[in-house]
Amino acid sequence: MKQITKWLSVVAILAMTCAVSQAANIVVKGSDTMVILAQKWAETYMQKHSDAKIQVAGGGSGVGFAALQQQTVDIANASRKIKATEIETCIKTFGKRPTEYKVALDGLSVYVNAVNSIKELSIDQLAGVFTGKIKNWKELGGADAPIMVYSRENSSGTYEFFKENVLKGRDFAANAQPMQGTAALLQSVAKDKNAIGYGGAAYGAGAKHLAIKKDDSSAAIEPTEETIVSGKYPIWRYLFVYVNPTLDKGQIAHYLNWIRSDEGQSVVKNVGYFPLPKNLRE
């Protein structure tokens, strides 16, 4: 008898350690670009509302959408717009289109090495450089040296955005070096004097940000908070969250509203993105 009780207690202890408590009542998953932002939002919100528990995870925008479709998360973060095929799977599983909220702005800078004499480029010139048509800095008025193109992995929302909006859908040059993250890309640009790369406007220690011309006749605009939020700087994008409309009520709706309030938007700047203009916050 004693033995059996001993056994039972062993089993009970094992069972208790195995059962991981799922205390969070809002689960957020998605874009790696937005993980830090989403965590900051969750922390700040939980300090104000002690009854709320928010759990944030990364994995990528695609992972977030997959989880949203499988209904294992409440909110999906995305640094790109949802694709038609992803909306389709959502309708097939829960019969609704996910609701889209714009939650922040992100400006993209083009970086070159600090010693590079080039200060500004037009969107057309950028497209030429990144598709591999322009191969030497001489063609842009710089030194006679080959251009080393640094890009991002094709899983990155930044990559896709840049390809659609700057390259106009054309392919990146095959020899463009894909880097794992903006920090790694900046490292390389800072070390390689013939390098060019792109990434978040708020990053950029160690490299020079180029001023960008929308076309050959327009003025070159520096990427600053003012020019990005006003839309003067030509390379910027929205960051999104998506939610299943049937869940968009109570605490979740309150949280999503808070994110887009002045208080939520003040967090955005601390992590390197830009707040939404006032007219987009409702």
Place this chain on the structure above:
Amino acid sequence: MSFKTPNTARRTEGWMGLKRGHRARPLEWMIEQLIQFVSYSAIIMVFLIFVFVTREALPILLGQMDSAAVRPSLSMDEAMKLPEADLRKYLNMTQSEFAKADAESIKMLVELRIESSATETTDKDAKLNTTQWSHLLGPYQWSGYTQPEYIWQPVGTIHKYNIVPLLVGSLKVSFIALAFALPLALGAAIYVSQLANPRIKEWLKPAIELLAGLPSVVLGFFAMLVMATFLQNVFGYTTRLNAFLAGIALGLAVIPLVFSIAEDALTSVPRSYTQAALALGSSRWQAAYQIVLPAALPGVFAAAVLGFGRALGETMIVLMTSSASIISWNIFDSARPITASIAAELAEAVFGGHHYRILFMLGALLFTVTFLLNLIGDVVVHRLKRRLEGKA
């Protein structure tokens, strides 16, 4: 002398089928069962993983996916007039999904299709199904290109899924790694097993094998920041992160494995071979090089094969040191191995979509190739051991 169990000590079937001896120590019995289960489950797990990977890749292998950017779209009236089976096919739904969907969702799906067709491109390649085998393996002249090319650019309006650049990348980097690792590891193995005096051998062998414990991410990090600059200064090539750098870093990861197996094979050559050679007047070096090495040659071959398998499957190092997907056999150009592609792209691929399935197909391919390489290596090593022990 033999013992006979006295009848009085006969074992009895006890509680829950436990033997008497076990009944006194149920915890030990449980642990034994658990360990047995774990060792079997390892085999089952490998098999299940393979089944899972292949299942995810199956639609590509069978050519059932369609990645065309432009899909035919019907107006609401046209779609609603379709017979049920055709409507289901048009909306790309399974039987159960279709049965579950209400009229509202069907309407939404039809609307969505009309919506997405309005924003589609007029690119001449937009109607192509790029997941066909001809596009996965053969070159094609895409719009905007002047000649047929092999292109891996899975993200964009037109999904370009040619896997040839990835195959070339994997092979190129692995061969460089092996070319770097094999001579070093083999040299070290000959030295340690045949020439070194026992006191040096005692610390040298574990020291080389210690390299295997180096986390590959640390090695990758080191290669990306330190070795990249150093090698570029020495060789003066233009692309900082390239297949050569990846191969050297990968070689460091492969050396301990190759060394370990080669050393094992050399040591298993009977001492009598060396002694006979020495007795006939050969030097220690001659005995090692002309007698022991040829006898252990299959083992060295196995070490190379296993090392190659390890290099093919290694991910973190190549991901951090080289990844532009160009086809070029120049070792100072970049390369994008299969593993790097899978690791970097899977997270953002649409779940269950064509990109996702192609990555799984590449995974299944990698699994099969490394499995076969490991099998060949193991069989060769076993046969060599049996032969040297005089059993075959």
